[in-house]
Amino acid sequence: MKKGDIIVIIIVIVLSVGFLIFRFEDNIENKKAVIRVNGQKVKEIDLTNGEEGFYQFAFDDEIGEVEVKDQAIRMVEMDLAICPRKICSDMGFISGAFETIICLPNGIVVNIESNENINIDEIVF
Incomplete structure (x- = not known):
């Protein structure tokens, strides 16, 4: 390998790491989790206020539960x-933003929304 090849490889590595750091930096404000059952909104949870815990919602005579922790949400x-x-x-x-959990048998959709203007092409990978 020549000296120029090594310089090009180093530049490519530095740029790749820089893009990865920028991509995974999550600085979206006003994130909220929206829970829908069969297309109807049943609960909205603010993820940026720092409140953590378990939240319940009703669906088809049953009770579902989600957990909020570190500005993230999951289905229990x-x-x-x-x-x-x-x-x-x-x-x-x-x-x-735009990440989704789907429970198909029960028609439950949990997705994260933000009121910031985000171009969808910026987060697709």
Whole structure:
């Protein structure tokens, strides 16, 4: 390898690391989690106020629960009779704008919204 090749490789590595750091820096303000059941909004939780804990919501004569921690949200595991595959609870915490948890058997959608203007092309990877 020549000296110029090494310089080009170093520049590419530095730029790649810089883009990764910029990409994963989550400085979105006013994030909120919106829970919908069969398309109807049933609960809205502010993720930026620092409040953590468990929040319940009703669906089809059942009670669902989400956990909020460190400005992130996750579905709490439900009974096997309600959610047999537990894909929604296995997904874990989501924290970025436009991230979504879906419980298909029960029609539950949890997604994170922000009132900032974010161009969708900026977060797709």
